Amino acid sequence: MSLRTQELLLNVGPQHPSTHGVARFRVWLDGEVVTNLELVVGYLHRGIEKLAETRTYTQVIPLTDRLDYLCSMSNNLAYCTAVEKLAGVKVPERAEYIRVIMAELQRIASHLMSVGFLLNELGAYYTPIIYCFRDREKIVDLFEMVSGQRMMYTYLRIGGVSQDLPEEFIPALKRLIVDLRKAIEEYEALLSGNEILIARMKGVGVLSPELAINSSASGPVLRASGIKWDIRRAEPYSIYDRFKFEIPTANNGDCYDRYWVRIEEMKQSLNIIEQALKDLPAGEICAKVPALIRPPRGEAYGHIEAPRGDLGFYIVSDGSIAPYRVHIKPPTLINLTTMKDLCVGWKLADFIVIFGSIDVVLGEMDR
Amino acid sequence: MTVALKSEQTASQIAAAFPGADVKADGPAVVVAPDMVNKVCAFLKSAPGLEFDYLQNLTSTDYLDYFEVVYHLTSLKHNHSMVLKTRCFDRNNAEVASVTGVWRGADFQEREVYDLMGIKFTGHPNLKRILLWEGFPGHPLRRDYL
Numbered sequence: 001m002s003l004r005t006q007e008l009l010l011n012v013g014p015q016h017p018s019t020h021g022v023a024r025f026r027v028w029l030d031g032e033v034v035t036n037l038e039l040v041v042g043y044l045h046r047g048i049e050k051l052a053e054t055r056t057y058t059q060v061i062p063l064t065d066r067l068d069y070l071c072s073m074s075n076n077l078a079y080c081t082a083v084e085k086l087a088g089v090k091v092p093e094r095a096e097y098i099r100v101i102m103a104e105l106q107r108i109a110s111h112l113m114s115v116g117f118l119l120n121e122l123g124a125y126y127t128p129i130i131y132c133f134r135d136r137e138k139i140v141d142l143f144e145m146v147s148g149q150r151m152m153y154t155y156l157r158i159g160g161v162s163q164d165l166p167e168e169f170i171p172a173l174k175r176l177i178v179d180l181r182k183a184i185e186e187y188e189a190l191l192s193g194n195e196i197l198i199a200r201m202k203g204v205g206v207l208s209p210e211l212a213i214n215s216s217a218s219g220p221v222l223r224a225s226g227i228k229w230d231i232r233r234a235e236p237y238s239i240y241d242r243f244k245f246e247i248p249t250a251n252n253g254d255c256y257d258r259y260w261v262r263i264e265e266m267k268q269s270l271n272i273i274e275q276a277l278k279d280l281p282a283g284e285i286c287a288k289v290p291a292l293i294r295p296p297r298g299e300a301y302g303h304i305e306a307p308r309g310d311l312g313f314y315i316v317s318d319g320s321i322a323p324y325r326v327h328i329k330p331p332t333l334i335n336l337t338t339m340k341d342l343c344v345g346w347k348l349a350d351f352i353v354i355f356g357s358i359d360v361v362l363g364e365m366d367r
Numbered sequence: 368m369t370v371a372l373k374s375e376q377t378a379s380q381i382a383a384a385f386p387g388a389d390v391k392a393d394g395p396a397v398v399v400a401p402d403m404v405n406k407v408c409a410f411l412k413s414a415p416g417l418e419f420d421y422l423q424n425l426t427s428t429d430y431l432d433y434f435e436v437v438y439h440l441t442s443l444k445h446n447h448s449m450v451l452k453t454r455c456f457d458r459n460n461a462e463v464a465s466v467t468g469v470w471r472g473a474d475f476q477e478r479e480v481y482d483l484m485g486i487k488f489t490g491h492p493n494l495k496r497i498l499l500w501e502g503f504p505g506h507p508l509r510r511d512y513l
Contacts, residue, residue: 042498049483050507213443216422216472229443235369298394301424301439301450312424314437325508327426329476337474366498 005030010348014043020117021362025339025351032347037340041333044366052326057083057158057293060326065152067328068364070113073106073143074306075364076156081237082302082313083158087295092284095160096239100276101173102143102155103238103304104269108180109139110307111262114359115187118259121356122200128191135183138176145169158293160286173277177270184266192263201256205342205354208253215337219309220261221358225253231305238304242279243272255357262359292321308332308359328367332360370447371395372417377449380417384410396450401436404453405464405490411440411451412469418442419449422466425476427484429510434461434486455486465491483508 013024022043028036048067052060064079065072077099084091091099116132140150145166147155155162191197207217212225222229230247232240248264250257295317303312309331316325335358343351374392381397382390385407389400399407411419423439438451455461465488466473477488478497485506488494495501505512 042496042500045498047507211471213420214471215474216470227443234446299428303423310423312439314424314426314439316428325428327424327428329424329426333475334472337471 007035012351013040017120020360023360023362023365025355027343027348027351029348032349034343034346034348034351037343037351039336039339041362041365044362046367048367049326049328052323054322056321057295057323058291060323061156061158062152062154064328065154066363067330067367068110068306068308068311068332068361069151070361071106071110071307072151072153073102073155074110074304074311076153077103077238078302078304078306078311079313080156080158081304082300082315083293083295085302086298086300086315086317087158087289087293089159089287089289091160091238091287093239093281094164094283095285095287097276097280098161098165098285099156099238100240100243101273101280102146102161104272104276105139105142105173107269107307108266109136111266112136114262114307115191115259118255118353118356118359119191119197121352122197128187131183131187135180138179142169142172142176145172157286157289159289160284162286164285170277170280173273177274180266180270184263184270188263192260197259198256200350200353201259201357202254203252204255204346204350205357206252206254207338207342211338211341212253216334217309217338218331218335219305219307220258220265221309221335223247223249224257224261226251231303231310235303237302243275245272255353258357258359294319294321303329306331308361308364309335311364328364330364330367332358333365336360336365368446369441372447372449374449377411377417380414381407381410384414393452396437396452398452398454401453401455401461401463403464404436404438404451405466405468407451408438408440408466408469411449416445418444420444422470422472422476423448425466425473425480427480427486427508429484429508431510432456434458434484436463436480436486438466461486462489463487464489465494467491482506485509 008029010027014022024040026038064075067075112132116129119128144150147153207225209225228249245268297319299316301314312329314327318324342354374397378392378397419440419442421441423441427436434455436453441448482496
């Protein structure tokens with residue numbers, strides 16, 4: 001006698017501990033096994049692209065903070081890179097170095113959150129993440145020192161940065177680098193070889209390199225599938241061509257590899273910050289740019305390697321003080337294109353881990 | 368460093384592969400007809416020497432006279448890039464051939480353009496709104512939406 005089973009449709013979200021915001025998955029289950037999955041987003045849609053059309057170029061910067069709120073500095077950088085490309089602004093040397101330091105610190109802060117929340121999803125409820133918060137806190141303190149803000153920095157300006165580094169910043173950063181190196185070593189010792197972590201993540205949610213490229217995956221998700229592609233190296237923006245760093249890649253494309261790539265990237269970011277600190281020149285921190293900048297008619301696409309992937313801004317100018325069109329290419333939304341392929345056949349508990357390993361921020365997905 | 372391919376050269380390569388098709392270079396971009404975008408993209412993805420395997424970005428702009436759909440393509444193999452564009456002049460019935468069959472990465476991005484700009488992508492397997500809800504009046508990113 002065969003047992004008749006019925007498929008169960010389960011709503012994961014919009015309010016769910018693993019979404020860290022408001023996203024919803026419609027998950028079809030056969031017992032505990034995922035048979036189909038659909039992503040429903042838009043709960044945090046604020047129409048940032050439309051809002052940008054009614055603001056001046058500088059006024060758009062605070063809006064970009066509110067995209068991926070765990071890496072505001074990177075969003076500022078991506079937007080400013082695109083506008084500077086459009087307007088042909090040359091950024092002073094010192095500002096470039098400060099930008100690189102901020103962007104890399106932001107990458108570490110963001111990856112710390114990513115690793116911490118991933119561990120949360122695995123069931124290590126709130127112990128590892130508090131350690132990650134401890135270290136992120138020190139980075140946020142530095143950001144507060146330069147911008148006065150702890151989350152929405154609005155620190156970058158078109159043509160440079162808003163203010164110079166305060167006197168106490170560099171000694172504090174040097175101390176922080178030592179601390180962070182120690183902390184990352186600690187995470188590796190505690191987590192990377194952990195039996196439960198390996199059992200839950202090795203071989204789970206495998207993304208093949210072919211599918212990763214075909215589905216426009218980017219950032220750690222792409223590199224965990226074995227593709228050595230990093231915008232900092234492939235199309236160096238700012239002054240990334242001056243620094244020596246490795247691009248960590250892994251071969252299996254599973255959840256563990258995505259975790260591991262992030263840990264390795266933090267180490268590389270520290271190397272970049274050290275090199276930037278060593279060469280940090282004196283001088284101007286912002287180019288002479290009019291308050292109401294009017295880029296010439298035309299369009300530009302500027303993109304950077306943000307912590308979560310390839311973040312791009314497509315900006316069209318009609319020669320006026322407000323952008324005619326701003327499009328934000330959200331890496332996290334596109335990384336979720338293959339979510340169904342990764343999850344089908346795995347249990348519901350694995351789905352949560354796979355989602356965590358892709359690492360999304362809803363502010364950016366929904367814009 | 369990613370090399371931006373000369374649009375004139377790419378346009379002539381496309382024109383050679385599709386005789387009689389409407390292909391022209393406009394600044395840094397190649398402009399093709401909306402109904403043949405998918406065929407051109409399949410060609411760009413597979414043609415030796417071009418091999419645009421990665422869809423960098425897909426978006427649209429409303430110029431009031433026409434809608435423009437923009438594709439930023441990259442080849443991870445050769446590290447070069449290009450911009451492909453297509454224009455729809457009918458505001459009430461804008462249609463572009465979907466490239467989801469060429470790159471899966473176009474899936475959510477085409478849905479977003481459909482949702483916010485109101486351009487239909489023919490051949491898309493699941494064309495419905497993504498950021499706004501079904502039944503939302505109008506398409507907010509159009510310039511005449513108030």
